Amino acid sequence: MSNLRIGVVGIPGKWSTEALADAIEARTGFRLVIDMADVELQLDSNRLLYRGQDLTELDALVVKKISETYTPHTLDRIELLRHAERAGVRVFSPTRSLMQLIDRLSGTLSLSAAGIPMPLTRVTESLQAAEQAVHEFGAAVLKPLYSTKARGMTLVEADDANLTTQLADFAAGNPMLYIQKKLDLSGRDLGMVFVGGQYLCTYARVGSQDAWNTTIHSGGRYEPFEPDAELIELGRKAQACFDLDFTTVDIALTDTGPVVFEVSAFGGFRGALEGCGIDAAASYLDWIMQTLETTRTC
Template sequence: MRIAVVGIPGGWSSEALADAVAKATGERLLLDLGGARLDLSTGQVLCGGPGLRPVDLCRLDAVLIKKAAPQYSPDMIDRLELLRFVAGRGVPCLSDPERILRLVDRLACSVTLSLAGLPLPPTTVTEDPAEALDAVLGYGRAVLKPLFTSKARGMVLLDAASLGREASAQVLERFRAANRVLYIQQALDLRGQDLGVCFLGGEYLGTYARRKDVSPSAGGVSPSAGGAGSWSTSTESGGRYAAFDPPAEIIELARRAQEPFGLDFTCVDVALTDSGPYVFEVSAFGGFRGLKAARGLDVAGLFTAYVLRRLKQAREPRT
């Protein structure tokens, strides 16, 4: 059985999943979509990786999608379209790239969550600078978020109550130079942590917390990667993973959040605040390292076993 992992060569989770698949199947195929070639006339999607000759993804038994690109960006959509072609040719892709396409754009993810009745932080989305400024001033403290990002990259905390109208407008204009659509959320008091609630095949797998010491930032504006004192719990800006056992109602909230997307493995970001729990987003790619570091779970091995069971069930004759 030939199963490839689409990921980032050298990336921790991609390498771990490729190792797990190799252990189960005897072949290690870690492929980088950055060098993929789609030939519509022949129906081939050729893709290779370090030390590997290109293989036709359409002739494999399955493709496991760990990472579509090094970072979230509009380019990721184009790469997922290549994988949608592979899935359309009958190759099982886990998770289904068409389902992943529904959530890599932060706005698309938020719209789906809101329509499903999930509690999101107060959020404004607009292309109009004046409307954005009104929202920021109304929130007092707001987080500006790119539509394509992970680990809080590119996010900005804007304390409009401290800066005032004119300075806040200047911050918004700088953000708008790189982000045509302004996605603005009221800043929440995370009490130093947020949660990653993970599911495998729709079943609850475990939860980890991202924690960091909270210290105030100065000047009214704080970028996401601000180092010590950064407002974000992201591990890239000083956060650390820790075990967390959520109550049943939080697990059920996260289950409802991931349900509309139907991914094979997913992580739901949840914030616990004094005003109640909020869902930030649903991720198609995160969770492996958090569950390993906080709970000792070999998610790569569990996911591989899950995939093999799915493939076996698909091959069994129906009675």
């Protein structure tokens, strides 16, 4: 049994967080699930404390989930982890990589710069420009810059008499309007899983008949999917923009070819288990242990 001390940053009681903590405990005998709401940075002593444990004394921190939802405050929590990173603690994934993906716009611009195909997207603070974009698209999804699992997303249509009001209401809480053309997904999109930059598996998310999106949060379910080599290469290129140790690339198959919706900073394990029959937590831990042991011997 390894004597490595690896903490899991996550949501106590949540399935993916506990599954990873269970796997780490089985391999190392050490278990620590960290709720960032209870972490204290003491700059005078250079300690990062969680319930008496100085996180800078650990061998590694694995960030499974840093908050229930993304907000600008999430970036503050990553800054605290950056303190541990500077102290020599290996953080999976690196904090610089996580920071790129908390703000949807930052991630989108990185993917676009790499030439990754994405849905038609407009970003503006102008309500007039936003309304024009919706009319060009016919139907669009308004996406908050800080959100996960389709939370806060709003479907709007060009022929809706209340479009102007809908845009104004959305802009009240989201001044920078992120507008993406609604695609016909036939009720399905894909989650492509990578560990250490290497392809692991792909599952499909199939939406319920009552929802316009496919998220499990909205009643979707997981199913197996076998991608071809070209689709895997697209996912690989997308995730390579961010240097993540574990991630899921969200891909949709359209009439004009595949497009990437986003790359997840904190990909889940359940899709791989239920859709692919693969224990992604164990695969991820294999990568973590290999990385840490290699670092020790260098």
